[in-house]
Amino acid sequence: MMTSSPQKKKGKKQPVASLFIFLAVVAALYGLAFLLAPERSIHALHFGLKMLSRLAPILMLVCLLMFLLNLFIKPDWIQKHVGHDSGLKGFLIAIVSGIISMGPIYAWYGMLKDFHKKGMRPALVAAFLYSRSVKLPLLPLMVYYFGTVYTLVLSFYLVLFSAANGLLTEWLASGKKAEIARRID
Amino acid sequence: MKEQKQKTDGNKVFESARKTVKIFGRILPNILAIIFLSGLFIEFAPIDRMTNFLGGGLLADALTGATFGSISTGNPLISYVLGGELLDQGIGLVAVTALLVSWVTVGSIQLPAEMQSFGLRFALVRNILSFIFALIIALLTFITLQALGVTLR
Numbered sequence: 001m002m003t004s005s006p007q008k009k010k011g012k013k014q015p016v017a018s019l020f021i022f023l024a025v026v027a028a029l030y031g032l033a034f035l036l037a038p039e040r041s042i043h044a045l046h047f048g049l050k051m052l053s054r055l056a057p058i059l060m061l062v063c064l065l066m067f068l069l070n071l072f073i074k075p076d077w078i079q080k081h082v083g084h085d086s087g088l089k090g091f092l093i094a095i096v097s098g099i100i101s102m103g104p105i106y107a108w109y110g111m112l113k114d115f116h117k118k119g120m121r122p123a124l125v126a127a128f129l130y131s132r133s134v135k136l137p138l139l140p141l142m143v144y145y146f147g148t149v150y151t152l153v154l155s156f157y158l159v160l161f162s163a164a165n166g167l168l169t170e171w172l173a174s175g176k177k178a179e180i181a182r183r184i185d
Numbered sequence: 186m187k188e189q190k191q192k193t194d195g196n197k198v199f200e201s202a203r204k205t206v207k208i209f210g211r212i213l214p215n216i217l218a219i220i221f222l223s224g225l226f227i228e229f230a231p232i233d234r235m236t237n238f239l240g241g242g243l244l245a246d247a248l249t250g251a252t253f254g255s256i257s258t259g260n261p262l263i264s265y266v267l268g269g270e271l272l273d274q275g276i277g278l279v280a281v282t283a284l285l286v287s288w289v290t291v292g293s294i295q296l297p298a299e300m301q302s303f304g305l306r307f308a309l310v311r312n313i314l315s316f317i318f319a320l321i322i323a324l325l326t327f328i329t330l331q332a333l334g335v336t337l338r
Contacts, residue, residue, distance in 0.1 A: 018301075019211055019214050019215070019301070020214050021297075022214065022215050022218040022297045022298060022301070023214040023215070023217055023218040025218070025297075026218045026221050026222045026225070029222070029225055030221065030225065033225060033229070037229075040228050040229065041225070041228070043228055044221075044224040044225045044227070044228035044229070045221070045224060046224075047223075047224035047227055047228065048220050048221040048223065048224030048225075049224075051220050051223060051224065052217070052220050055220065059216065063205060063209050066205045066208060066209065067201055067202060067205040070201040070204050070205055071197060071198065071201040104216075104219075105292060105295060106212075106215065106216055106219050106292075106295050106298050106299075107216065109212055109215070109298060109299065109302040109303070110208045110209055110211065110212035110302070111208070112302070112303075113208070113212075113302045113303065114204075114208050116303070122303075122307065125303065125307075126307075126311050129311065130290055130311075130315065132289070133286065133289040133290045135261055135289070138261055138262060138265070141262060141265055142265055145265045145266070145268065145269040146265075146268070146269070146272075146337060147335070147337060149330065149333060149335045150326070150330060150335070150337060153326050153329050153330060153333075154282065154285070154286070154322070154326050157322045157325055157326060158286070158290075158322065161318045161321075161322060164318070165290075165311065165314055165315060165318060168310075168314050169307065169310050169311045169314055172310045172314075173304075173306045173307040173310040173311070
């Protein structure tokens, strides 16, 4: 569970085999699909390979970014700027970073997990993930399909709800709700 | 002194590279799983038959739109094209907006990977909230556009 204390996570390592469970399940699904509909499953595999080749440069870019952040950004900086006491500034950093981040959402899981271990607030992890719904490069296309006003209104609500999603996720997932309820009792 | 500093810098670079490879190596199987699961999903899921399930009123349509958006994957551009087509077919703006928002905020396909990275509770809570927010944002967008006197089609 994502806890509010980064220290709690130390010493708790995921077994290597468990990292491959999801991939094994997907491989099994392909096996099943191949038995039921061989042509369509090969088509699906081709699609996956095409997607992988398209995403490879983005994944490499994320990898490079992770390397640079590991090299230059220290846990102190993370705790100060996106930690528990980062306040509004932390949300601004998380939301703006989410909006300008590229590639698929799952490419960022590794980096965010590492940041959380170093002290990033869970609310800001959730806010980052939610704000990725505002797709800057695709905004002109959204304007083309739905108009400028619709695009502006929707983008405004998505940004606003990024913060709400972050706060509520942290509140409900970290057990703070139970903590507050106990205090009231 | 200078030599020692260079050695320390070299160690830092090596340590950072080692850490990056370790973190990325741990997340890579999940990334591959999501990519190939998306291939299966796009081939087998009946997203183009969504219109069969619509037409049951504002909230029911919003729920349908959000549900389809939540189980869908792929470039958001696909959702724009689909949303535009649905609007042309007379499907309400609330349903279309719920589809667009949940498409990019709820990650059913990525859920196992998100659970492995951030924990089951965090991933579930975040995605359930994102689903609820897709409905709320769809309604708010609809109300705001009405208040501004803007119609899309």
